[in-house]
Amino acid sequence: MRLAKACLAGGAIAALVLSACTGKSGKGHETAGAGQHGGGTLYVNTSRAYTHLDPQRNYFGDAIAFDSRTLARTLTTFPPAEGTKSTDVVADVATDTGTRSADAKTWTFSIKPDVKWQDGKAVTCADFKYGISRTFATDIIESGPLYALDYLAVPRDANGQAAYDGPYKKNGQAGFDKSIDCPAPNKIVFHLRHPVADFYETLTMPAFAAVRQDKDTGAKYDSSVFSDGPYMIEGKWEPTRGGTLVRNPNWVASSDTVRKAYPDKIVVAFGDTADTVYQKLESDNGTATNTVTTTSAPPAAIATVLGPRLQNRSASVDDGYIHYLSVNVVKVPDKQVRQAIAMAVNRTAYVTAWGGSAVGSPTNSWISPLLKAYTKYDPFGVSDNGDPAKAKAVLQAAGVKLPYPIRFQYSKDNTQDKAATTLKSDLEQAGFKVTLDGLNPDTYYDIVANPKQTAEVTWARWAADWPSGSTVIPPLADGRANISQDTLGNDLAAYNDPYTNKAIDAALSLTDAAAQQQAWSALDQRIVKDGVIIPLMANKALYLYGSNIKGFLLNAAFGGFVDLAVVAVQ
Amino acid sequence: MLAYVVRRTIAIVIMLFAISVLTYLLFFAIPRDPARLTCGKVCTPELISQNRHALGLDRSIAVQYGDFLKGLVVSRDFPDDAELARTHPELIIHCHAPCLGYSPSQQTTINNVMGRAAPVTVTLTAGAFVLWMVVGVGLGVVSAVRRGSVVDKLLLGVSLIGYSFPTFFVGLILYDIVSVKYGLLPSPGYVSPAHDVGGWVSGMLAPWITLALAYTALYVRLTRAKMLDSMAGEYIRTARAKGVRAHRVVLKHGLRASLPPIITIAGLDIAGVLGATAITESVFNLDGIGKTVISAVQEADLPIILVGVLICATVVVVMNFVVDLLYAAIDPRVRYT
Numbered sequence: 001m002r003l004a005k006a007c008l009a010g011g012a013i014a015a016l017v018l019s020a021c022t023g024k025s026g027k028g029h030e031t032a033g034a035g036q037h038g039g040g041t042l043y044v045n046t047s048r049a050y051t052h053l054d055p056q057r058n059y060f061g062d063a064i065a066f067d068s069r070t071l072a073r074t075l076t077t078f079p080p081a082e083g084t085k086s087t088d089v090v091a092d093v094a095t096d097t098g099t100r101s102a103d104a105k106t107w108t109f110s111i112k113p114d115v116k117w118q119d120g121k122a123v124t125c126a127d128f129k130y131g132i133s134r135t136f137a138t139d140i141i142e143s144g145p146l147y148a149l150d151y152l153a154v155p156r157d158a159n160g161q162a163a164y165d166g167p168y169k170k171n172g173q174a175g176f177d178k179s180i181d182c183p184a185p186n187k188i189v190f191h192l193r194h195p196v197a198d199f200y201e202t203l204t205m206p207a208f209a210a211v212r213q214d215k216d217t218g219a220k221y222d223s224s225v226f227s228d229g230p231y232m233i234e235g236k237w238e239p240t241r242g243g244t245l246v247r248n249p250n251w252v253a254s255s256d257t258v259r260k261a262y263p264d265k266i267v268v269a270f271g272d273t274a275d276t277v278y279q280k281l282e283s284d285n286g287t288a289t290n291t292v293t294t295t296s297a298p299p300a301a302i303a304t305v306l307g308p309r310l311q312n313r314s315a316s317v318d319d320g321y322i323h324y325l326s327v328n329v330v331k332v333p334d335k336q337v338r339q340a341i342a343m344a345v346n347r348t349a350y351v352t353a354w355g356g357s358a359v360g361s362p363t364n365s366w367i368s369p370l371l372k373a374y375t376k377y378d379p380f381g382v383s384d385n386g387d388p389a390k391a392k393a394v395l396q397a398a399g400v401k402l403p404y405p406i407r408f409q410y411s412k413d414n415t416q417d418k419a420a421t422t423l424k425s426d427l428e429q430a431g432f433k434v435t436l437d438g439l440n441p442d443t444y445y446d447i448v449a450n451p452k453q454t455a456e457v458t459w460a461r462w463a464a465d466w467p468s469g470s471t472v473i474p475p476l477a478d479g480r481a482n483i484s485q486d487t488l489g490n491d492l493a494a495y496n497d498p499y500t501n502k503a504i505d506a507a508l509s510l511t512d513a514a515a516q517q518q519a520w521s522a523l524d525q526r527i528v529k530d531g532v533i534i535p536l537m538a539n540k541a542l543y544l545y546g547s548n549i550k551g552f553l554l555n556a557a558f559g560g561f562v563d564l565a566v567v568a569v570q
Numbered sequence: 571m572l573a574y575v576v577r578r579t580i581a582i583v584i585m586l587f588a589i590s591v592l593t594y595l596l597f598f599a600i601p602r603d604p605a606r607l608t609c610g611k612v613c614t615p616e617l618i619s620q621n622r623h624a625l626g627l628d629r630s631i632a633v634q635y636g637d638f639l640k641g642l643v644v645s646r647d648f649p650d651d652a653e654l655a656r657t658h659p660e661l662i663i664h665c666h667a668p669c670l671g672y673s674p675s676q677q678t679t680i681n682n683v684m685g686r687a688a689p690v691t692v693t694l695t696a697g698a699f700v701l702w703m704v705v706g707v708g709l710g711v712v713s714a715v716r717r718g719s720v721v722d723k724l725l726l727g728v729s730l731i732g733y734s735f736p737t738f739f740v741g742l743i744l745y746d747i748v749s750v751k752y753g754l755l756p757s758p759g760y761v762s763p764a765h766d767v768g769g770w771v772s773g774m775l776a777p778w779i780t781l782a783l784a785y786t787a788l789y790v791r792l793t794r795a796k797m798l799d800s801m802a803g804e805y806i807r808t809a810r811a812k813g814v815r816a817h818r819v820v821l822k823h824g825l826r827a828s829l830p831p832i833i834t835i836a837g838l839d840i841a842g843v844l845g846a847t848a849i850t851e852s853v854f855n856l857d858g859i860g861k862t863v864i865s866a867v868q869e870a871d872l873p874i875i876l877v878g879v880l881i882c883a884t885v886v887v888v889m890n891f892v893v894d895l896l897y898a899a900i901d902p903r904v905r906y907t
Binding site: 138139140142143146159161168169170217218219220222223239240241271272273275276279280282283285286442443446447450453481484486487489 | 600601602603606607608609613614615616617620621623624649651653654657658660661663675676677678742745746747750751753757852853855857861865867868
């Protein structure tokens with residue numbers, strides 16, 4: 001499970017997310033006027049290698065942000081803008097954000113003229129159709145997002161799975177062909193098997209980008225992505241080392257209202273430790289002056305980055321991640337006991353343990369404050385500081401034997417140890433006996449998702465794939481999709497509530513986007529008030545960049561990573 | 571002697587076989603499912619089991635291990651999928667024998683992965699070895715000759731401090747502070763010495779120093795102790811009495827007698843230094859065997875882990891063997907039958 005392993009200093013594992021910037025982000029953006037800052041070489045120095053550059057396999061925010069701005073254009077995308085403005089999806093390759101049928105099951109797009117591959121051929125509907133078909137070859141194009149399998153009106157097999165195994169083996173090709181129509185080379189029609197009110201947002205993911213069939217190299221495509229964006233790979237991309245991008249000579253600026261593409265060249269290098277990345281940026285020597293990173297500031301660097309010397313080269317952004325606790329409903333079946341845990345928790349102390357207001361803010365909602373589905377609410381009438389006395393009263397009223405024993409699992413590092421200790425003391429004041437169980441980050445989600453090994457309370461964090469509650473509530477709280485004999489999937493609370501499941505189905509079938517977001521908010525509140533999920537903190541990411549960088553912008557919609565559409569070097 | 575070599579070689583092969591079996595068993599005991607890693611954030615149990623099949627992980631451990639052994643003598647195809655080979659032969663990756671396997675995370679054969687990583691690790695270790703032998707033994711001799719002097723005491727003190735610093739600490743200081751912040755050392759990185767010897771030396775300087783520091787300190791003390799032993803010998807007094815010049819006494823008579831035990835230990839240390847090599851590679855971002863294996867552990871990439879462990883094990887047992895043979899060659903009193 002990849003809820004968010006980004007607890008590591010890498011910070012590289014964000015899924016695509018939206019969010020609002022804090023005041024400092026995007027500073028200097030206005031100064032990067034068109035044409036003023038063209039040329040030069042931009043360096044991207046990042047600790048953890050991008051997992052995949054192949055658009056259909058790309059599922060992590062850092063790589064999604066990079067791919068989307070350089071090599072893989074999509075029908076729609078997020079604009080380079082500050083805060084929640086970045087979540088207002090705009091047309092990219094398409095002429096507009098699509099025309100939908102009344103039932104939200106048929107979506108039609110037109111492709112702009114002059115959108116070209118790096119060899120000058122036009123990007124057509126067939127290329128998008130081929131790209132999307134690759135997602136179905138899950139044994140070769142593995143680890144990507146699978147929304148296409150669920151959404152497209154491809155016939156189902158006996159198990160209810162899409163009866164198509166991708167463009168390589170072509171079993172079920174005829175069924176797939178009917179789900180995406182190409183009435184003309186520049187026209188694309190999607191047929192969905194159920195209403196998807198926010199499908200135009202789904203299409204922002206590189207998984208829905210075009211791939212040219214004659215350039216596809218299957219599992220090896222990561223190192224040779226064929227570009228329809230403003231840049232292309234020079235020589236070979238090395239998945240663990242990085243590579244160099246140069247201008248795509250066939251990219252037509254007028255076909256692209258999103259990307260300014262200022263630098264002539266982008267050099268990406270992976271593998272330095274997060275501390276070294278920041279040491280290089282702090283010293284600002286040599287190529288470091290032209291460097292940006294997708295590695296957020298490691299704990300040791302935070303104070304320096306926020307200090308007066310570097311303030312004007314740093315920015316932080318709400319990256320859309322929510323930290324939360326899951327209370328296992330099988331192990332803690334009593335609702336009052338779960339609510340007592342929720343009331344006792346001191347969110348202010350939790351945020352302080354993580355590094356204070358620069359790295360997060362307390363929240364009561366499982367849905368990020370930056371999503372349209374967010375509602376501010378106070379489930380238990382306790383402040384951010386929690387109320388152990390009130391919690392104790394509820395616990396006593398539940399009639400359980402005190403102290404009530406709880407094991408708490410979390411992904412272990414120095415910061416998390418501190419945060420866990422504050423939670424333990426909150427809970428013990430309220431009449432619990434807490435055993436801390438810090439687990440190896442590499443195998444953390446495997447253990448907490450194992451029904452035999454998981455504890456009463458587990459830590460996790462999650463970010464939405466696009467700015468909709470559809471990518472928070474169903475993947476995390478639908479027990480039917482998550483729970484099997486061997487795993488809890490993403491549903492660490494083992495929550496499989498018939499009412500909630502029914503409400504999820506009802507919300508997914510809504511064709512009115514606003515009503516749908518309200519439905520997600522209602523479910524969020526229901527689950528939180530049941531004490532199943534205890535939201536703690538809305539995460540922020542902090543970055544430093546070189547002194548020659550102009551127009552630095554953190555894009556909340558892309559998980560708060562740097563937006564290469566507008567970054568320039570002086 | 572020949573019988574001894576044959577016996578030892580057979581024992582080495584058996585030992586490596588046992589280590590590889592153990593690595594396989596340990597990997598499957600890790601609470602981590604490589605098949606789970608092949609699908610994104612939202613993954614259904616059906617898809618996991620389908621990909622487990624595609625990865626060949628649903629077969630018994632014995633069968634998988636058998637495939638690995640088979641690959642050492644015959645070529646393999648990845649993925650081993652007859653249908654795909656028929657429809658899209660260009661997507662199949664061929665791995666010629668001896669085939670060490672295929673890495674899902676690096677999307678290439680282990681032969682390629684290790685072929686790229688080995689020169690980094692070999693030149694890192696070799697350079698550090700030369701550095702610590704020359705500097706460590708040299709200063710050890712100086713220390714012994716000037717026994718009790720200020721120089722001796724200083725060398726002993728400094729070597730104790732040098733020996734106490736952990737490799738990762740020295741590495742971070744050299745990289746982040748000395749090299750990045752103050753620019754006193756060239757920026758570290760690996761370029762092949764076949765292309766650019768100067769670039770290779772300047773890029774490897776900081777890693778060499780990092781790796782060699784603790785060993786240099788150790789060898790100063792080791793050489794000093796051995797030298798003091800041999801310099802106390804009767805034949806040294808005889809040589810001096812005969813009027814042999816001082817530096818000749820020290821180098822020819824004293825140091826030569828001290829060398830066999832030092833070389834023996836050095837042979838074993840080359841094998842033992844692999845752990846520190848992995849740390850040095852990680853700190854300096856050198857894609858050697860150690861760093862490759864560490865990231866393979868994070869990605870649950872069994873084929874790389876397996877081959878990495880086998881390479882380390884081979885180096886250790888072979889170096890032990892070589893040292894034993896060397897001992898016989900250096901010291902006429904030792905004979906193997």
